[in-house]
Amino acid sequence: MSLEVISQIRSHGGTQGVYKHASSATGTDMEFSVFVPDHAAGATLPVVIYLSGLTCSQANVTEKGEYRAACAALGLIFVAPDTSPRGADVPDDVEGAYDFGLGAGFYVNATEAPFGQNYNMRDYIERELHALIGADFPADMSRVAIMGHSMGGHGALTIALRNRDQYKSVSAFAPIVSPLNCPWGEKALSGYLGADRTAWRTYDACALIEDGARVADILVDQGTGDNFLETQLKPDLLAAACAAADQPLTLRMQEGYDHSYFFISTFMAEHLEWHAARLRA
DSSP: OOOEEEEEEEETTEEEEEEEEEOTTTSSEEEEEEEEEOOOTTOOEEEEEEEOOTTOOHHHHHHHSOOHHHHHHHTOEEEEEOSSOOSTTSOOOTTOOTTSBTTBOTTOBOOSTTTTTTOBHHHIIIIIIHHHHHHHSSEEEEEEEEEEETHHHHHHHHHHHHOTTTOSEEEEESOOOOGGGSHHHHHHHHHHHOSOGGGGGGGOHHHHHHTTOOOSOEEEEEETTOTTIIIIIOHHHHHHHHHHHTOOEEEEEETTOOSSHHHHHHHHHHHHHHHHHHHHO
16 A cells, blocks of 8 residues: 655654555545654554544644654554545535544444445545554554544444454543434434444444443543533443443543543553553553
C-alpha cells in the first residue's frame, strides 16, 4: 500500500508525521498521523492507537494532545487516524449537523444508503490501519493498545471489546458508553445502520459487555464539569454494566474538568503509562 508523506517534523526525540493513502475500506483517501520515537536500528515498538471525537480529524490530538514527550520516554508509537471518510462525493448530514456524516463516522460499518459505500470505519481501524502500520512503520503489532475521546472513546471501547486478542489494553476520555441510550448515538446508529436496534448492540460498549464481551481491564477518565456528562456520556451506565458482569473498570471522575483537550492533555501521560505497563506484560 503506497503512503504519501504529507509532513515529517522532528519533535521530542522522535518524528511526527502525517500521511495519506487510498483506502479500500472507505473508497477515499485517508490521512492519519504517527509519532515514532527514536529507537535502535531494527527494533520494533509497541503501538497506541488514538481515536478522536465528533468534528475532529487526526489534527486535533496531533496538535493539542501533548503525548509526544510521554511516548518518547515510554518507547510508544502513537497513531491517530481520521474520524470519517472525506471528499466531495462522500455523503454528509443533509442538514450539515456536526454529529452525523463528515467528522462523525462513529467507527461503524454503515449498512444504510447512501452511507454504506464509504462509512466503513470499523473495517478501516480494525483491519486496514493495522496492516498499514505494521507494514510501513517499526511497529510490533502483537503489542497494540487503543484509546479515544468521546465518540472515539466509544470506538476504542467497542473495538477492543470485539477484538480482545488484537488489543492488549483500552482506555477512554469521556466516552459515549452507550449509543443506544443517548441522542448522539441514536441519531448516528439509526442513520448508518437503520431502525433495527438489535443491529446497534455491536457498537455499544454496555451492550457488548451485557452480551458477554470482556477485556482484561478498562480505564476511563471523565470530567465532572463536562457539559455532555448527563445527556450524552452517562458513565454510570458503563459502571453498572461492568459491575454486573465482573468486568474490571477504573472510572475516575476528575473534578471540574470539561470535554476539551485541556482535560485530555492533563491526563494523557497517565493513560500512556497505564498502557505501557500492559504492553510490556
